[in-house]
Amino acid sequence: MSQALHTSSTGINAGQSQINVIANNVANINTTAYKAANVTFETLFSNTLSYGSAATSDGGGTNPKQIGLGTKIGGITRNFNTGTFVQTGRDTDLMISGSGYFVVQDSDGKQYFTRDGIFSLDSAGNLVTQSGMKVVGAEGLYSAKSSDTTVSVPKNLSVVVQGSPDLANKTLTELNNLNDKLRTGDIGITVTAADGTTVGDLVLTIDDLNQTVGDMVADFNAQIAQYEQDHPGTDLDFQVVLNGDGTLSFESATNTITFDPQTTTTTFLNATGLSDQNLTTNALNQTATIQDMLVSNDANSIALEGITIDENGILSATYKDGSILTKYIDDNDAIQWKYVTKEGVEITGADVTTTGSSLEDSNFIIELATMVNEEGLVSLNNNLWEWGPDVGEIYYGVAGEMAFGAIESGGYEGSNVDIAFELSNMIMAQRMIQMNSRVFSTASSVMETLAYLGQ
Secondary structure, X not given: OHHHHHHHHHHXXXXXXXXXXXXXXXXXXXXXXXXXXXXXXXXXXXXXXXXXXXXXXXXXXXXOEEEEOOEEEEEEEEOOOOOOEEEXXXXXXXXXXXXXXXXXXXXXXXXXXXXXXXXXXXXXXXXXXXXXXXXXEOOOOEEOOOOOOEOEOOOEEEEEEXXXXXXXXXXXXXXXXXXXXXXXXXXXXXXXXXXOOEEEEEEXXXXXXXXXXXXXXXXXXXXXXXXXXXXXXXXXXXXXXXXXXXXXXXXXXXOEEEEEHHHOOOOHHHHHOOOOOOOEOOOOOEEEEEEEOOOOOOOOXXXXXXXXXXXXXXXXXXXXXXXXXXXXXXXXXXXXXXXXXXXXOEEEHHHEEEEOHHXXXXXXXEEEEEEOOHHHOEEOOOXXXXXXXXXXXXXXXXXOOXXXXXXXXXXXXOOOOOHHHHHHHHXXXXXXXXXXXXXXXXXXXXXXXXXXXXX
């Protein structure tokens, strides 16, 4: 009879453990990115009275006779399905729509994983969690190793934008200050002598936007030389010069050069700023030298206005003058800086130079992590997870790429607790405890009866 007491007590203990898990789920119904837990049960060892016997030619077989000794917790599993999107309107509140975890780092450099995307900028421009942990940034699309840099945004910048001196080898399609305005076509030009007579009417042709600026200038001058050859005795005294500040000049020492709109079919004039009064173009390509400013009241300082974060977790920092500093992933899957001037010119790649410790250590792309077995993660406080022995390989990368989910900004991931499911399980656990308590009470009463049989 004592066996029944022990068996029913296992049911009471198992039911109590289930209620404890349910209580934690219900308590975290509004916890950011909480993943609901569920208890499963397994049988304990069975006391075998008979193993049974096989059938023979003379008689039938018998089945085993076993008495179970109760139940135990088989496992506590997690539901890692994505929770609902909770809108807040804050640009730094993020949700991962799909697989992946944010990677955060404490003051000792130890990294953890979290789905809690409620972030903000601290006084130094670091993107941090509510508990002050720094958000780690990605250095590539896919890696087996986490980055050592954290996401931070310079609060103040000093920017020098100037024409690119290394212009000859850039193709016409790569010129950032033309804003994709350049088209193939003709440029009508009239060359007039000092006495007012027309020396020549010629047309310079742009027929290949994939040629380099150096080749275009050489082609222009070759067309000028060809015109002089086709018109014997004509000396236009005219050439196109590529300057060291990234501009082109239409030059003549003795003659006047004007542009003829009637024979001009290209947007070259408007795109470059050429006119009869201005024979030198704007800088065809611009470079930006960007330095973080630690002293905000410096006369050259541009203060941060705000940040936005896109679906790839790329930060765009907007400054008070309307300029934007961000990063992008180029065609070779390399992460590059991008600076957009207040006039809207996009300066990218090698044309952007960053100096200063803040910018050198900055990372504008949030890193995500995924793993072979996320159920092997160990849950900690503050909505954190850490590596567990059964997690397997961990991979790092950028949201929206490879196997990583995209990022939604303006809100966070809510708890995935199903309250109806939890209350149903709670009722079942309650009944489990009640019925096992009844068995326990009955077994105790029987033992009490047996104790008085000898009196």
